Amino acid sequence: xSHHLELFWIMLRAALLSTTGTGNLPIVHQDLLSRxxxxxxxxxxxxxxxxxxxxxxxxxxxxxxYFVGGLPGAALTLxxxxxxxxxxxxxxxGLYRRFGHHPATQGFVRGLAxxxxxxxxxxxxRIMNTAxxxxxxxxxxxxxxxxxxTRRVPVxxxxxxxxxxxxxxx
Amino acid sequence: MAAARPAHGERIDHWHAGLTVGDxxxxxxxxxxxxxxxxxxxxxxxxxxxxxxxxxxxxxxYLIRRETVERHGWLTDDDFSRYWGIxxxxxxxxxxxxxxxxxWRLAGASGALLSVGGLLLPSAGITVGLTSIYxxxxxxxxxxxxxxxxxxxxxxxxxxxxFSMVRPLLKSxxxxxxxxxxxxxxxxxxxxxxxxxxxxxxxxxxxxxGAVSALAQWQFAPRQRSPR
Numbered sequence: 184x185s186h187h188l189e190l191f192w193i194m195l196r197a198a199l200l201s202t203t204g205t206g207n208l209p210i211v212h213q214d215l216l217s218r219x220x221x222x223x224x225x226x227x228x229x230x231x232x233x234x235x236x237x238x239x240x241x242x243x244x245x246x247x248x249y250f251v252g253g254l255p256g257a258a259l260t261l262x263x264x265x266x267x268x269x270x271x272x273x274x275x276x277g278l279y280r281r282f283g284h285h286p287a288t289q290g291f292v293r294g295l296a297x298x299x300x301x302x303x304x305x306x307x308x309r310i311m312n313t314a315x316x317x318x319x320x321x322x323x324x325x326x327x328x329x330x331x332x333t334r335r336v337p338v339x340x341x342x343x344x345x346x347x348x349x350x351x352x353x
Numbered sequence: 354m355a356a357a358r359p360a361h362g363e364r365i366d367h368w369h370a371g372l373t374v375g376d377x378x379x380x381x382x383x384x385x386x387x388x389x390x391x392x393x394x395x396x397x398x399x400x401x402x403x404x405x406x407x408x409x410x411x412x413x414x415y416l417i418r419r420e421t422v423e424r425h426g427w428l429t430d431d432d433f434s435r436y437w438g439i440x441x442x443x444x445x446x447x448x449x450x451x452x453x454x455x456x457w458r459l460a461g462a463s464g465a466l467l468s469v470g471g472l473l474l475p476s477a478g479i480t481v482g483l484t485s486i487y488x489x490x491x492x493x494x495x496x497x498x499x500x501x502x503x504x505x506x507x508x509x510x511x512x513x514x515x516f517s518m519v520r521p522l523l524k525s526x527x528x529x530x531x532x533x534x535x536x537x538x539x540x541x542x543x544x545x546x547x548x549x550x551x552x553x554x555x556x557x558x559x560x561x562x563g564a565v566s567a568l569a570q571w572q573f574a575p576r577q578r579s580p581r
Contacts, residue, residue, distance in 0.1 A: 198445040200556055205514065207445075209548065209555040227504045228491070232483050234510065238403045238476025239413045239448040245477045246484040257481050265469050267445030269453050272465060279439050286574030287567040292442050293522050294540055294566020298559045300515045300522075301545035307511045308549075314504035323502055327509030338510065339407065342503050349502020350495055 187259055190220075190252050194244060194263035199270075201299065202292070204241020209302035211244060212309075215251065224313040225250045226306070234338050319352050390427075392460040392467045399452055399471030404479065413448050413472075417455075427459055449473070529574060536569040 193214045197207035215221040225247060233243025241264065248260035282288050314320050323345050330336045398420060406413040414437075421427045428436070436454050443450035449469050456468025490496050519541065526537035540562045547558050 200444070201559065202442065202444060202447065204446045204448075209559070213555045224500075224504075227507055228487065228500065229484070230511065231500075231503050231507045232480060232487060234507065235407075236476065236480040236483055237405060237407045238472065238480070239406075239446050241446040241448075242477055242480045245480045249481055249484040250488065254481070257477070257484075261473060261477050264445060265449065265473055268440075268443055268447070268449035268469065269465060270445075271440060271443035271450035271454055272457055274443060275439060275454065279442070283439065283442065285571075287571040288442065290570025290574070291563040291567035293526065293537065293570070295559055295563035296518060297522055297537055297541045297566070298544035298562030300518045301541050301543075302548040302555055302558060303511065303515045303518075304545060305548040307508045307515070310504065310511075311508045314501050314508075320501070320505040323505040324509040324512070327506040328513050331510050331513045337407070341510070342506055345502040345506035346499035347502070349499045353498040353501040 187252050187255050190248060190256050191259040191263050194248065194260045195266065198264050198267040202295065203299075204239055204243075205303065206296070206299045207241075207244065209299060209306055211247070212306050215247075220251050221247060222313070223310050227310045227313055230310075231342060235342060315353065319348070323348060390459045390464070392456070392463040395456055395460055395464055396467040396471035399456075399468050400475045403472040404475040406476075414451075417448070417451065421455055428455065529570070532573045533569065536566060536573075540566055 193211065194207075197210040197214065201207045201210060212226060216223070229243045229247035229250065232246040233240070236242055236246075244260055244264060245257050249257040252259070311320075311324075327341055327345065330341055331338075402413065402416045402420060406416050418433055422430060422433050436451055437447075440447040440450040440454070449472065452468040452472050453465040456464035456466070458464075460467075487496075491500070523534070523537055526533040544558050544562050547553055548555065
């Protein structure tokens with residue numbers, strides 16, 4: 184049970200200290216891998232499932248928590264990601280009005296987001312290590328970037344095609 | 354611009370008064386709050402949005418806007434963009450912050466809670482369902498092969514996401530001048546290298562970048578704004 188509570192705390196802390204649905208990824212990645220609770224492969228799988236399931240970006244942690252702690256883990260993580268956004272109500276009641284347009288606030292948000300993007304790329308390369316590094320996988324990565332950039336192909340279709348290519352070639 | 358400023362401030366005051374209605378009944382005469390919308394009705398609306406918005410955050414955001422601004426007229430265009438602006442600095446998933454704000458505005462504290470729950474429960478339920486199905490078949494050779502194809506695609510989409518996160522940030526840094534641009538580029542590079550090399554806690558990397566950027570912006574931004 185303490186295992187589950189610790190998972191809850193990891194997820195809550197990561198959501199509190201970051202913004203957006205993927206800003207918590209670098210923190211969760213470090214916390215779970217250092218404990219040996221999750222693998223890079225599970226991160227990749229959770230991200231893929233998060234991309235095909237409906238709802239806001241950020242539900243990948245629910246999928247990951249299911250791998251780590253089963254249904255109780257997923258339920259606790261659901262609570263952990265639901266709580267921090269409610270703090271926006273506190274923010275509105277004073278902080279945002281006073282400090283929202285202060286240059287330092289804008290600067291902080293920008294710096295945080297830049298660092299998240301930087302660390303995110305490092306995490307992605309570690310996730311890539313779980314697949315085979317060869318010309319086929321690099322072509323799939325490139326194809327996903329190109330198709331994704333057009334914004335015309337649904338993510339579900341892209342991942343389905345990638346799965347079929349995987350079955351055919353690996 | 355000069356005329357727009359006071360109007361903007363007034364709206365925020367209004368809106369603040371409206372938001373406080375939930376916890377101070379003495380102010381319920383404020384006309385800004387919509388007439389009682391049942392929190393459970395809100396729950397149902399968010400649940401439908403949560404379950405049908407395939408394709409990530411932008412699809413969800415689009416549906417929320419269509420439902421609250423266009424279909425029901427609960428919010429003006431202006432409200433919606435201001436709320437979304439505030440949610441950029443809220444912790445956690447921005448869209449959950451947005452629905453909690455809208456829920457609070459329309460139905461008070463229970464509205465906020467039920468809105469977040471409504472958006473999350475069906476979509477998280479589907480996520481758990483997909484994961485448990487997947488967990489049952491993940492060791493089959495054919496699934497392993499499929500995943501070997503899906504992982505590089507996920508990485509590609511992730512890189513695209515990182516790029517789309519960075520681009521507007523660098524753009525706004527550039528409009529703040531050379532010094533801000535330099536700071537932004539250095540922060541991006543240093544945080545990437547620090548994450549790749551060091552065993553430093555990621556939280557320390559993220560928040561130091563935030564702190565450095567806050568200080569830099571504080572230094573560089575006022576000179577930019579004074580002429581206006």
